Amino acid sequence: MIFFRFPFSETIYTTGDTSASDAVSFLSFDQSEKLDFKRNINAISISEFLNHEVFNDELKMELLEFKEETSEEYQKKLLNVMDFIKDNQLSKLVISRRKLVEFNGSKLSLSQTFLNLCEAYKNAFVYFFIKDGKCWLGAFSELLGKFDKRTSEFETISLAGTIPVDEKWTDKEIEEQKPVTDFISNTLKNYASEVHKSDTYDHISGNIKHLRTDFKAKITEEDLEKIIAELHPTPAVCGIPKEMCRNAIENFEPHPRNFYAGYIKVETEENVQYFVNLRCAEFFKNAALIYVGGGITAESSPEKEWRETELKSEAILKNLSFK
Template sequence: MIYFRYPFSDQILTIDEASAQKAVRFVSFDTDEIIDFNGNSKEISLNQFLDNTTDSDSLSSELIDFKEEKETDYLTKIQQVIDFVKENNLSKLVISRRKLLNLERDKVNLTQTFLHLCEAYPNAFVYFFIKDGKCWMGAFSEVLGKFNKKTSEFETMSLAGTIPVHEDWTHKEIEEQHPVTDYIKNILKDYSGEVGQSETYDHPSGNIKHLRTDFKVKINRQDVEKIISELHPTPAVCGFPKEFCQKAIAEFEDHPRSFYAGYIKVETDETIQYFVNLRCAEFFQNAVLLYVGGGITADSSPEKEWQETELKAGAVLKNLSFN
């Protein structure tokens, strides 16, 4: 079962599984785990969606023996990451954590939660799926790539830096976004003679905002997957250089990211779109795990990084609907 909604759309879509065509694919951060939904996408009405109301207590899997990372342990680790970033002269290294919400006395109305996310984040790709014993939901607006089959235009964006919507940018966020922009531009140069690049501007997302730069190029259809494999994971969810930072993440993080910071591929007759899977949560019968992270730089403050992850967790947390 899967439901999703495109950015700036009111349509709720699902998959008609009568076809063998791969319509929606979820790829994990390490690309080792893939969940496919085969068929053709089709719109359903709000009433049809509500007719299939699903609660967390109907899920088949439970979270067992999970220990949440304490704030003190996180602060100690982030200071070690800052030292590591300085020692290795890294522009940034992205470190994630998981926030636990126990459902011992409550159950989450997953259907209403999806609708709340759609309302709260009109510019986001919002999804909700249950398959193979897993249940995930998320809402985020970072596009890893979008290919127009008719025009051969490929679009992507550099999205990094996070602060509350009412605050002003500091040197830290500006320096955090620069390597993401340079990284993407250098990859696209290998596939197109002309790279269109926008000015950097604010990208609001609910209670927070990011810095964003857009790119547009014309490419060959057969190069789409090559570009995506080079772009993922971007410095925005990993760091740079990519391979070095991936190894460092494995050392500093004591948990698998699973589908967090992976990507979602959605294909239709006209387009192939790839969305980065951030602001997301994994749902169990007895708990919710909220996945969040932050770009650690030499200028980072452990306390501010903790506050930033708490702020990001609120993107899903404040939109949960309980029965």
């Protein structure tokens, strides 16, 4: 079962009963896991969606013996991360954590939570799925790639740096976004003779904002999956250089990222779109785990980075619908 909504759309989609080439796929961060929904994509009304409202007590899996990382533990780890960044002269390394939400016997409507996310994040790709015992919801607006099958135009964005909407950008965020932009620009130049890049501007996402730069280029359809393979994981969810940062993430993070910071592929007759899977949570019968992270640099403040992850967790927290 899957439901999703495209950015700036009011339409909810699900997959139908007949097999077709149209498909939705979820790939984990390390690409070791893939969930496919290979059926026709159909639009449904909100009333149809709510006809089969889903609650947490219908889920099969329970979360057992989970110990949440404290603020002190996370900040202590970030000091070690910053030493690693300085020793290896890295521009940034992305580190994540999981925030625990215990239901304590309360009944959570997963369906209404999905609708709340749709309302709160108009510019996001919003999804809700249950498959193979797994249940995830998410809403995020970073486009890993979009390919128009008719025009062969490929679009992507550089999105990095995070502060509350009412604050002003500092050198830390500007320096954090620059290598993401350079990485994408250099990747696309290997596949297109001309790459169009926008000015950098503010991208508002609820209570926080990011720095954003847009890219467009003409490519061949045969190169599409190659480009996605090179772009993922972007510096915004991993770091630069990619392989060193991937290994460092394995060493510093005590948990698997699973589908967090992976990507979602949605293919229709007209286009293929790839969305980065951030601002997401994994749901169980008795609790939820919200996955959050941030780009750490040599100038980072561990205390500020903790607050940033707390702010990011509110994307899910503020939209949970308990009955």
